[in-house]
Amino acid sequence: MITLTNVRKQFGRDIAVKDVSLHVDRGEIYGIIGASGAGKSTVLRLMNLLETPDSGTVEIDGSVLTSLSTRQLREKRHVIGMIFQQFNLVANKTVYDNVVAPLKLAGRPRATHKERVLECLRFVGLESFKDKYPAQLSGGQKQRVAIARALANEPHVLLCDEPTSSLDPNTTAEVLDVLKSINERLGVTIVIVTHEMDVIKQVCDRVTVMADGSVYETMDLVPSGVPVIDNNPSWFVDQLKKAGETDA
Ligand SMILES: Nc1ncnc2c1ncn2[C@@H]1O[C@H](COP(=O)(O)OP(=O)(O)OP(=O)(O)O)[C@@H](O)[C@H]1O
Ligand SMILES: [Mg+2]
Incomplete structure (x- = not known):
């Protein structure tokens, strides 16, 4: 569904992405994790050519994006959805x-x-x-x-850059539930960039660990599932008591 081949991206003297190759299968939830500055967001933005690679090719949903005209690329982007940590909604629109x-x-x-x-x-x-x-x-x-x-x-792919990083644990679960049902009910392939280990463990079928602009390792996972959302105040009290027990 998505194939990056020997993709490289440099900003000034800073090489953000060095020779990255990876493949995302149709229908999977694919995670990308790693330290701040590892190049995660740049890799995600290379997938829909929001960043143009200096070299290498990007193929998504049957099209080699790196060989499309500007017009063809604009058309293709309609089937690639994207969401961000800061939501990017237009404030003066309903x-x-x-x-x-x-x-x-x-x-x-x-x-x-x-x-x-x-x-x-x-x-x-x-x-x-x-x-x-x-x-x-x-x-x-x-x-x-x-x-x-x-x-x-009706996107075929949804690219998510830190989709839950501004949210509390229960709201995170709520958003992950929505992403999971988009994947399962609508068959949308999802890529999630995050620094949150729990997000990867709960929903991802596969994960790439990035370090220093490169793929460090890619591994298969068995997603543990999204925890049940509970906004009852007693849930918070129980969690605090449990935390106390662990420390004791
Ligand atoms: N538009 C840009 N101009 C200049 N440098 C950039 C740009 N975008 C990213 N970089 C640099 O590329 C490197 C990788 O950045 P990137 O945003 O991909 O990392 P990240 O893994 O997403 O980090 P974080 O977890 O902090 O979001 C960093 O050194 C960053 O400073
Ligand atoms: Mg980032």
């Missing part, structure tokens, strides 16, 4: 207007917009929030709107 934006960009027929936007918002459980503005939402809700926006054009 939830509805944020999610409809990619449909307009892709030139989808106007008559189909409303139904598609509501369908995507329903998928992430936020249909009733359509007239709210981003500032009126919690972090987890903002990320779910960003996911709905990324789903609008």
